[in-house]
Ligand SMILES: Nc1ncnc2c1ncn2[C@@H]1O[C@H](COP(=O)(O)OP(=O)(O)OP(=O)(O)O)[C@@H](O)[C@H]1O
């Protein structure tokens with residue numbers, strides 16, 4: 001992959017940068033700006049060279065049409081503070097305002113296009129539709145820098161197709177991520193433990209098939225748990241459940257047994273009648289979740305068991321919170337895993353927007369982890385050994 005330096009003289013050139021600014025928000029307040037900070041080295045390097053920097057990014061999963069709730073306005077404001085520069089936010093993605101904002105950029109100035117997923121073509125499965133959108137994005141710039149590591153597993157117009165249309169390079173964050181993550185893919189020291197949680201259950205269940213051939217132990221927490229418990233024939237009340245994945249999970253359990261891979265499930269669950277910060281929480285056995293309750297965290301017995309499985313590991317990868325850590329009553333499982341990783345002697349990788357945010361908002365020292373990845377799904381797919389479209393397209 002080419003570096004920014006390989007792009008040659010950039011003064012006066014319009015450089016389109018794809019960043020991952022998919023940050024957690026509470027209303028319009030950014031609760032963790034880690035992904036914005038991680039983007040700074042590339043942006044600062046381009047600005048220092050006198051490039052006219054135009055950033056494209058997504059926030060959340062809007063339905064392919066403008067939606068104020070997913071505006072990048074809070075990101076533009078925070079980026080301006082961190083860069084100590086004015087960051088103009090275009091009101092659209094490739095429309096009249098975007099064009100006029102780009103035309104108004106002077107050397108060393110930066111602008112952000114509005115949420116790229118406000119245009120349905122960005123995430124279209126149709127190559128021609130995505131291509132047409134990428135043509136319009138590419139027309140705004142002279143070169144493309146891919147630096148949104150968290151999104152390189154997506155074959156989307158601003159990640160993949162636009163790179164085919166402009167001279168391109170990988171940004172500093174992409175190189176840094178690959179360097180750190182490759183330590184867990186090339187001969188990982190064993191025991192190799194993967195801790196999986198979070199709420200993007202259907203996205204992340206798929207990685208288990210590949211991890212069964214690589215890891216020695218899989219610890220399952222978060223919203224992922226309930227499809228496993230259902231596969232074992234237990235009721236899960238109103239917990240998050242991917243019913244159409246139950247058979248697949250049964251297959252994983254059988255395969256793990258055959259391959260000698262340990263799948264560790266929680267034995268107790270913190271439940272509540274509803275998804276609310278002040279909902280009354282109780283702990284129940286994992287095989288006895290009442291029909292009118294939902295599981296929102298792993299219980300204390302499970303926390304201790306998970307910590308013990310992490311303590312003697314030499315490579316530990318964690319992706320996805322163990323519970324709804326945003327609510328204090330359901331944060332203990334996530335804290336326990338973060339603590340165990342922070343205490344472990346092995347090589348530790350935390351991946352995922354929310355997992356990384358959890359580590360920081362729960363007060364852990366980032367330096368006690370070997371690598372905090374900005375990628376969630378992207379880091380997992382990289383660790384699975386998959387070809388990531390947003391990386392492959394940069395390799396000439
Ligand atoms: N039992 C549960 N039920 C519902 N939601 C849960 C549960 N456990 C965790 N979560 C939620 O999972 C969310 C994070 O999941 P997600 O899969 O997005 O992880 P991530 O680390 O952000 O990875 P990525 O970067 O791929 O999004 C958190 O907001 C948390 O509240």
Ligand SMILES: O=C(O)[C@H](O)COP(=O)(O)O
Pocket residue numbers: 020022060061150151154352353375376377378
């Ligand atoms: O949060 C992430 O993992 C990335 O920003 C990708 O977001 P997506 O899962 O909505 O594509």
